[in-house]
Amino acid sequence: MTVLEQPGSSRNTSSLAGPPPSWQPRTDPAPLLPDPEPYRLLGTDAAARLDSGLLTRLYTQLVRGRRYNAQATALTRQGRLAVYPSSTGQEACEIAAALALEERDWLFPSYRDTLAAVARGLDPVQALTLLRGDWHSGYDPHEHRIAPLCTPLATQLPHAVGLAHAARLKGDEVVALAMVGDGGTSEGDFHEALNFAAVWQAPVVFLVQNNGFAISVPLAKQTAAPSLAHKAVGYGMPGRLVDGNDAPAMYEVLGEAVQRARRGGGPTLVEAVTYRVEAHTNADDATRYRSAAEVEAWRAHDPIALLERELAARELLTDAFVDDIKEGAEQLAADLRERMNADPALDPMDLFTHVFAEQTSQLRAQASQLRAELDAEAAGHTEDAAGAGGVAEEARP
Ligand SMILES: Cc1ncc(C[n+]2csc(CCOP(=O)(O)OP(=O)(O)O)c2C)c(N)n1
Numbered sequence: 001m002t003v004l005e006q007p008g009s010s011r012n013t014s015s016l017a018g019p020p021p022s023w024q025p026r027t028d029p030a031p032l033l034p035d036p037e038p039y040r041l042l043g044t045d046a047a048a049r050l051d052s053g054l055l056t057r058l059y060t061q062l063v064r065g066r067r068y069n070a071q072a073t074a075l076t077r078q079g080r081l082a083v084y085p086s087s088t089g090q091e092a093c094e095i096a097a098a099l100a101l102e103e104r105d106w107l108f109p110s111y112r113d114t115l116a117a118v119a120r121g122l123d124p125v126q127a128l129t130l131l132r133g134d135w136h137s138g139y140d141p142h143e144h145r146i147a148p149l150c151t152p153l154a155t156q157l158p159h160a161v162g163l164a165h166a167a168r169l170k171g172d173e174v175v176a177l178a179m180v181g182d183g184g185t186s187e188g189d190f191h192e193a194l195n196f197a198a199v200w201q202a203p204v205v206f207l208v209q210n211n212g213f214a215i216s217v218p219l220a221k222q223t224a225a226p227s228l229a230h231k232a233v234g235y236g237m238p239g240r241l242v243d244g245n246d247a248p249a250m251y252e253v254l255g256e257a258v259q260r261a262r263r264g265g266g267p268t269l270v271e272a273v274t275y276r277v278e279a280h281t282n283a284d285d286a287t288r289y290r291s292a293a294e295v296e297a298w299r300a301h302d303p304i305a306l307l308e309r310e311l312a313a314r315e316l317l318t319d320a321f322v323d324d325i326k327e328g329a330e331q332l333a334a335d336l337r338e339r340m341n342a343d344p345a346l347d348p349m350d351l352f353t354h355v356f357a358e359q360t361s362q363l364r365a366q367a368s369q370l371r372a373e374l375d376a377e378a379a380g381h382t383e384d385a386a387g388a389g390g391v392a393e394e395a396r397p
């Protein structure tokens, strides 16, 4: 027996049968629903229409991206980088996100999206400055229109909506693409960002990289939704479900969402189904919560291998082509190694730079306190060096 069938229920009494007739669904949900299966191009008949130039461009970036990930992870083992959340296995999402945007657009990455930032033109060393612990952000967000790599989950999403909405009010045709993980979709910021974006029809593309886990928490413990893309419907925006390891499919879907946003069509939520092949970061042991067989199954659906199959079918995967790309990737890694192995000269006063456009009185007070301490320390060193035993030594009880 349903609630409506209970004795005394209003089921058959016309005046109380439902909300007043003025109520109508606000949006037809059908066009907003994602495909039942992740959208793919590689390995399907539709792959034939793909431009070879695009495929080689994507392939070059994927190979470089994987090499960058490997090098950055190696730098953590050498103590040159505090932490690195690798995007190995997720390169197609990272690269497509960067390439789908125009120069005038903005990228809002999470901590896992160093590759997207580098593919958008950020200096590979600057992209690691935050993860190295040197500086607050490590780069000027305005230079390439890349917001700082965001560590608090999902807080970059309302920022993206605010920026995109403001740009639209000013008449600028700017699109913001914001990246978030599957775990981040459980945050309040995710809800607030998607709701406002849809109500305001803000030009934002939300890219959820569903890589299966939020550290050790699998997706099944994260959500009971049919898919993360389905969440879009509740906000009144289209949801797209894509194979996140299919680089041209990702590029096409994100490109369409960007164009739609630019035309004034409002936001889109894209769920990329992918997999985090490596541990959450170098500080995590993924063998404690997932099987080797699962990882191997995903390796068989590797984004680089998928693209190689298509390139080989077109006879584009020649030795000369592959060697050339590998050589470029090695140069990228060698440059990263060399520059990350140089000790940067850090000024502790930089702690106070770029916190606020106009410093608060508290920060000014803290800055002058630190300045005084640094000056006193420097003077102590000078005096230490001046005389054997020195003032500092004698002053001790
Ligand atoms: C607000 C907030 N809560 C918790 C954390 C700790 N934390 C860091 S990464 C992470 C998992 C995020 O998983 P997901 O969103 O799926 O992204 P992925 O790491 O898989 O790319 C958590 C819980 C955080 N950084 N911010």
Ligand SMILES: [Mg+2]
Pocket (backbone or CB within 6 Å): 181, 182, 183, 209, 210, 211, 212, 213, 214, 215
């Ligand atoms: Mg995840």
